[in-house]
Amino acid sequence: MRRSVIGGAKRSSLFLLNQAHRSLLSPSPPPLHHHLGSSPSSSATALLLLLRRLSSSSASSPPPPNMSNPVTVQSINPKVLQCEYAVRGEIVNLAQRLQEELKANPGSLPFDEILYCNIGNPQSLGQLPITFFREVLALCDHPTILDKAETQGLFSADSIERAWQILDQIPGRATGAYSHSQGIKGLRDTIAAGIEARDGFPANPNDIFLTDGASPAVHMMMQLLISSEKDGILCPIPQYPLYSASIALHGGSLIPYYLDEETGWGLEVSELKKQLEEARSKGISVRALVVINPGNPTGQVLAEENQRDIVEFCKKEGLVLLADEVYQENIYVPEKKFHSFKKVARSMGYGDNDLCLVSFQSVSKGYHGECGKRGGYMEITGFSPEVREQIYKVASVNLCSNISGQILASLVMSPPKVGDESYESYSAEKDGILESLARRAKTLEDAFNSLEGITCNKAEGAMYLFPRIRLPEKAIKAAEAAKTAPDLFYCRHLLNATGVVVVPGSGFGQVPGTWHFRCTILPQEDKIPAIVSRLTDFHKSFMDEYRD
């Protein structure tokens, strides 16, 4: 009896303690929260220790729990709390709610479907996969049919041949086995040959690490580079929020450099220098420069001359160049071409000893858009053997990346060639997708530019438009009253009125006082006119409501 009374008392005092502690923390989770046990409040600690001792001495009947709750929001890693990833943030949650609403009560909303323009996920919007790639993947998944006669009737001859080639590169032809932690050697050979063909400079298969999409590769590099907030990473603003999130998770400092919207999101080396020096003057050791080319969310394609300046800058300042080149196939204007940073550096005569360079590539983008496969690689050059060993070790903890994704990465870097049976159909599919994307980019860009207060740079590449909205004062006031960022306010209204999901510019970063949103160019072409008219109607009525 007595024990249970004590138990009750214990529990309530702990409860109060936790409550008090929580109220200290509200309203928002603080950047650095001390766990109860290590809190500066020594009386709380003493009480807790006393209670723990009491609880361990009472062996029979359930003793009270230790309420220090290891995984509450108050006690988890504060870096987790700090990171943000707007591409799948609040707006997307709202969209999912609306979608459920539509399902439950069709006709209850002013639109009949949600259009996800928040994320570069082409196949979710109806883009078809490249047939040849899928044939090979299916055969590798189910190799027992490879030598059956009927297979010839269902699959192209070169897909069968390619599947054999790939299986022969896998020890034991076992696609269900963990591979080498860097990825299957034969596939890395193929990828290296593909890089060589692209750049005209040699690539070494041992420099390639296959990963589950490009994102884990980025995380791996951040983990390696960042020890504390004293380590800085130069990132473009606006940027793809993977970078800000990963830097926050690893506890580093994001050093912003601004892309110049006036010059089509140009990247000025003078701006890099300015930001680098400013960061250094604050005692931050800047370790790397992130460049996204073609740009996300900004869509610009860097000129080769500009890339040379960037390479020179990194070499001079001893920065690792982290080149996000996942949109290398997505170029929509004839006057621009993709040049890899590796090619640019090599053509300047710089080799391994001059520059640490990481190039990220993914199967999720390009014309193939195979997001669900989680395939990708990074090519690391200029790294010492000791550092490379560290990267290998970290990769090995996770054993290997998924084999389908690895196979697909090799296919993307060595598609069918002229003369192969599938070449015609492959080219037709690829060109069809890229040409259509170019038309969609242009249509949407023109539509945005025709709207009051909106200006939109051209999407030279990648998959996004990033229009700037000049919001009326009244809208900004209304947003403030609703305690939201003005661009989020606009995007939420847009979603509620049209079902079109876009991401507010604040998720990517923008010059203070300017407002943007990111919209993918991925809805299928036949849907674009309806989207344009919905956007136009919405924007007009929004402006009518809020125009100053």
Place this chain on the structure above:
Amino acid sequence: MAPKGLDYELLNENVKKVQYAVRGELYLRASELQKEGKKIIFTNVGNPHALGQKPLTFPRQVVALCQAPFLLDDPNVGLMFPADAIARAKHYLSLTSGGLGAYSDSRGIPGVRKEVADFLLRRDGYPSDPELIFLTDGASKGVMQILSTIIRGPSDGILVPVPQYPLYSAAISLFGGTLVPYYLEETANWGLDVNDLRNAVSQAKSKGITVKAMVIINPGNPTGQCLSEANLSEILRFCYQEGLVLLGDEVYQQNIYQDERPFISSKKVLMDMGPPYSKEVQLVSFHTVSKGYWGECGQRGGYFEMTNIPSKTVDEIYKVASISLSPNVPAQIFMGLMVNPLKPGDISYEQFIRESKGVLESLRRRARIMTDGFNSCRNVVCNFTEGAMYSFPQIRLPPKAIEAAKSAGKVADVFYCLKLLEATGISTVPGSGFGQKEGVFHLRTTILPAEEDMPAIMESFKKFNDEFMEQYEDHKGYSRM
């Protein structure tokens, strides 16, 4: 010249501290020898297909059809694929939004998470909420996600069994936390004593470390033991008292090779205990498609289920998952197929049962052959592999061998395993990679080499070992006892 961003001296110290023996020195040496043309028997990783285990046919048919959905419209598809595989492929494609090529929800496809929840209900007899199930690229990713959420710094401790699967030690160093060891008792069949846990926690506390979580691996890796229900409920009670989240690594739940102690999940034991435990103890349990009779390691498919984790924390875990967009979709389908297998009456059922039973029964025989083989060797003792995929024999190294290792600059069990590798081609992992008591040495092998090769492997091991012991054992006045 300016220092470069990736100079070794500047790297994150936590990265440098990481050790992961499963693919460490022994593995690298084995790969070298293989390149030189030597036949290597890789028993270092639980990687069944690499050692010749064939994939189950049905799931491969379904995933192949999902990869190439245009086949589903081909009138000849029925010549190559059974009707139930075609139906299942259509089912899974209908659960996706855009097939295998689209990112799914960052937690995994809702319909597959529902199938996992239904499986957990059947397995445990308690409902499971699909919203608290996250699919992952293999169980390792899930473990890392959870540990990175829990660990804030070096004063956060995680209780980890020793010997342990080095994923845990590696991830804890990577995230800058502190591993607080508790020892499994070899003489008690790798049992777990709750008093040791208490000591470990209070010792950690005296060093200013707050223990926040406890890891159990059941069935054990590398130790192969299956935890009893009584032991699990003691553990859960302990977690309740100490306010620890229990991380239940249950990836070997299908791999059971004896009948006295079937697998029982931590979740079921927790729910059976009733309140307050069932309402309070925070539990995350992990599963994978890489083990069991599936052994689909290369797919990287897994999930974790959260119990009693506050919803705000779940939101944070979701947010971090969303930064990586989604787990790979083909492996999500494998997971769906694993938790929702064929039923009696399905066209492919007979074949599926034949294949899966074949794998498990053979593993059971191999576990026996291996344990008996080790126990027949001089100075080697080995507990029976009750579950999982490994044997973890203790090698009683003579002082002269330990001396020789020291002068070669090697840890004694590394020295032994390297010699074993050079002499026989058998690639194992030294016990030091998993942790062991001071002065005691082990090695880990998988029980995965093909059954027909097993007797020859054990014979060649015995020959090596007994010669090694002959070489290093001091006969004068030194008895085997």
